[in-house]
Amino acid sequence: MPQPSAPRKTLGRPPRISREEVVTTARRIVDAEGVDRLTMRRLATEIGSTPMALYHHVRNKEELLVLLLDDYAARTLHRPELPAQPRERVVVAAAAIHEALAACPWIVEVLTADDLMSTSALWFVEQIVDGLVGCGLTPERAVHGYRTIWYYTAGEIVVRTTAARRRTDDDRPTYRERVFADLDPSEFPRLAQLAAHWAPLTAENTYLDGLRALVEGLLAAG
Amino acid sequence: MPQPSAPRKTLGRPPRISREEVVTTARRIVDAEGVDRLTMRRLATEIGSTPMALYHHVRNKEELLVLLLDDYAARTLHRPELPAQPRERVVVAAAAIHEALAACPWIVEVLTADDLMSTSALWFVEQIVDGLVGCGLTPERAVHGYRTIWYYTAGEIVVRTTAARRRTDDDRPTYRERVFADLDPSEFPRLAQLAAHWAPLTAENTYLDGLRALVEGLLAAG
DNA sequence: GTTACTTTCTTTACATGTATAAAAACTCGC
DNA sequence: GCGAGTTTTTATACATGTAAAGAAAGTAAC
Numbered sequence: 185m186p187q188p189s190a191p192r193k194t195l196g197r198p199p200r201i202s203r204e205e206v207v208t209t210a211r212r213i214v215d216a217e218g219v220d221r222l223t224m225r226r227l228a229t230e231i232g233s234t235p236m237a238l239y240h241h242v243r244n245k246e247e248l249l250v251l252l253l254d255d256y257a258a259r260t261l262h263r264p265e266l267p268a269q270p271r272e273r274v275v276v277a278a279a280a281i282h283e284a285l286a287a288c289p290w291i292v293e294v295l296t297a298d299d300l301m302s303t304s305a306l307w308f309v310e311q312i313v314d315g316l317v318g319c320g321l322t323p324e325r326a327v328h329g330y331r332t333i334w335y336y337t338a339g340e341i342v343v344r345t346t347a348a349r350r351r352t353d354d355d356r357p358t359y360r361e362r363v364f365a366d367l368d369p370s371e372f373p374r375l376a377q378l379a380a381h382w383a384p385l386t387a388e389n390t391y392l393d394g395l396r397a398l399v400e401g402l403l404a405a406g
Numbered sequence: 407m408p409q410p411s412a413p414r415k416t417l418g419r420p421p422r423i424s425r426e427e428v429v430t431t432a433r434r435i436v437d438a439e440g441v442d443r444l445t446m447r448r449l450a451t452e453i454g455s456t457p458m459a460l461y462h463h464v465r466n467k468e469e470l471l472v473l474l475l476d477d478y479a480a481r482t483l484h485r486p487e488l489p490a491q492p493r494e495r496v497v498v499a500a501a502a503i504h505e506a507l508a509a510c511p512w513i514v515e516v517l518t519a520d521d522l523m524s525t526s527a528l529w530f531v532e533q534i535v536d537g538l539v540g541c542g543l544t545p546e547r548a549v550h551g552y553r554t555i556w557y558y559t560a561g562e563i564v565v566r567t568t569a570a571r572r573r574t575d576d577d578r579p580t581y582r583e584r585v586f587a588d589l590d591p592s593e594f595p596r597l598a599q600l601a602a603h604w605a606p607l608t609a610e611n612t613y614l615d616g617l618r619a620l621v622e623g624l625l626a627a628g
Numbered sequence: 629g630t631t632a633c634t635t636t637c638t639t640t641a642c643a644t645g646t647a648t649a650a651a652a653a654c655t656c657g658c
Numbered sequence: 659g660c661g662a663g664t665t666t667t668t669a670t671a672c673a674t675g676t677a678a679a680g681a682a683a684g685t686a687a688c
Contacts, residue, residue: 196635197683223674236676237637245675296514296568303585310594323600327607332558332616339561346518363525372532378545385549393627394554398616401623405615418665419653446645458646459667467645 201233203241207251214252219290249294256288257304266311270318274333274399275392277311282337282391289345295338321406329402336398340391423455425463429473436474441512471516478510479526488533492540496555496621497614499533504559504613511567517560543628551624558620562613 209231213222224245228235242248261284266273285295309330316326360382369376378385431453435444446467450457464470483506488495507517531552538548582604591598600607 193685194635195633195685197637199636201637224676225674234638235674236639239676240636292518296564306585306589306594306597310597313596313600317596323596324603324607326596327600327604328610328612328615329619331608332612332619335561335565335616336554336558336620337561338565339557339559342518342564343557343560363528367528372528374535374539374545374548375528375532378535378549381546382549385546386553388550390550390554393550394557394620394624397551397554397623397627398558398620399623400626401619401621402616404622404626405619415655416665417655417663419667421666423666445643447643456668457644458648458669461646462666 199240201231201237201241203251205231206238206241206248207255210248210252211255214290219249246294249291253288253291253294254302254304256291257284257302260284260287261302261304261308263307270315271399271403273318274312274315275395277308277315278333278337278395278399279392281305281308282341282395285337285341286344286391289341289348292342292345295342316402316406319403319406321403325402325406329399329406332402333395333398336394337391340394421462423453423459423463425473427453428460428463428470429477432470432474433477436512441471468516471513475510475513475516476524476526478513479506479524482506482509483526483530485529492537493621493625495540496534496537497617499530499537500555500559500617500621501614503527503530504563504617507559507563508566508613511563511570514564514567517564538624538628541625541628543625547624547628551628554624555617555620558616559613562616 206227210222210227213227213230224235224238228238231238238248242251261280264276264280266276285291312330312333313323313326316329317323321329364375364379364382367376367379375382428449432444432449435449435452446457446460450460453460460470464473483502486498486502488498507513534552534555535545535548538551539545543551586597586601586604589598589601597604
């Protein structure tokens with residue numbers, strides 16, 4: 185019995201703000217002015233409270249960002265039609281996650297979280313693991329395969345977006361450019377040969393090709 | 407002629423500290439007390455200068471960390487004997503980079519740099535690209551292949567080390583644990599089935615397996 | 629009511645990276 | 659030697675995340 189005798193109000197000082205309000209307001213700020221403008225003070229005044237009050241609803245700023253990512257995923261990560269063939273299901277599910285995350289580059293600092301374990305992403309994880317099992321992998325290998333895909337996906341996004349960020353707030357020659365500039369062709373023939381093409385080549389988006397290769401390799405090994 | 411007539415001393419106020427001194431001192435601090443203890447103020451006093459003076463030798467703290475990584479790579483990333491077979495050469499070269507970086511987890515914030523373009527890593531990049539070409543890929547596909555490998559490698563390290571870091575400075579139940587706790591087995595049968603094994607499975611180090619799968623897939627595609 | 633206890637909120641304070649402006653220390657042309 | 663120009667160093671200041679302490683606002687037992 186859910187104790188109807190004791191309506192038992194909550195103890196302690198009643199909260200004036202809620203975790204949800206914190207997240208919602210944070211989202212508004214980020215949507216309107218970008219993640220750089222999201223500071224704890226700004227958020228607090230926007231919400232009509234004090235910075236430290238937020239810390240009763242959110243462990244720290246990083247957790248707030250994780251919650252924002254969750255919120256974002258819940259709103260935009262809709263379950264697509266997946267192919268029946270398990271192998272293609274894996275590819276399409278992974279690509280869907282990648283696409284959603286790539287469109288939302290401010291989460292880079294969060295992306296490095298353990299797995300992508302937002303509740304809304306769970307379905308995709310299930311599809312990937314199940315697809316791998318459907319291709320003949322043992323469940324254990326399927327989990328490993330999922331993680332390998334996740335490493336690749338997270339790495340691609342993190343590397344690409346921080347590279348892009350660096351390029352915007354700084355137009356001095358890249359470290360890479362300097363390295364390529366004084367390259368000894370006799371010691372590094374391939375790199376010297378490719379030097380001129382390196383930048384355009386790395387600018388290409390080859391996530392999907394890499395993903396297909398990775399999945400193919402995972403299945404061949406299993 | 408290197409103008410011997412004009413010994414041409416450098417203009418302006420002579421520097422009291424050098425970039426090299428900055429990096430060396432920073433390295434000493436990091437080695438002795440960890441990267442968390444490396445602050446610009448601490449570094450300045452250690453060096454007998456002021457915080458802002460450092461900024462004439464280093465663009466900002468991030469660049470300092472990149473330089474530290476370079477320095478680290480130059481000291482520890484020795485060129486191993488590589489197999490003659492190009493495909494194994496790729497695997498061994500990538501694994502060598504991974505091993506060196508994984509042993510030095512504080513560089514995570516730097517790792518997200520564009521490519522791994524430390525001068526000392528160049529040789530490995532050359533080996534990987536050349537190995538892929540040796541397996542029959544076009545130079546363009548080899549570059550893409552290298553980048554795919556790099557995404558996977560960087561992602562693995564970043565995800566793993568930040569997960570580990572999070573675990574040390576916090577022993578509350580993980581987000582993941584909570585997610586797995588209330589998992590609907592009818593909606594997510596695979597994940598529910600694997601829930602108990604998830605943590606040990608993800609704790610396993612499967613970098614090399616994933617790498618081999620990835621290389622195999624890249625070659626099959628090319 | 630009064631006291632004890634609990635939770636939330638506020639105040640104050642600190643460490644950190646770094647922007648900005650000014651001072652200091654030098655060379656060069658005269 | 660002197661002013662102009664250049665580079666490095668210093669002083670000061672600010673924004674940010676968040677720790678620590680305690681005040682505020684409620685419930686429960688008496």
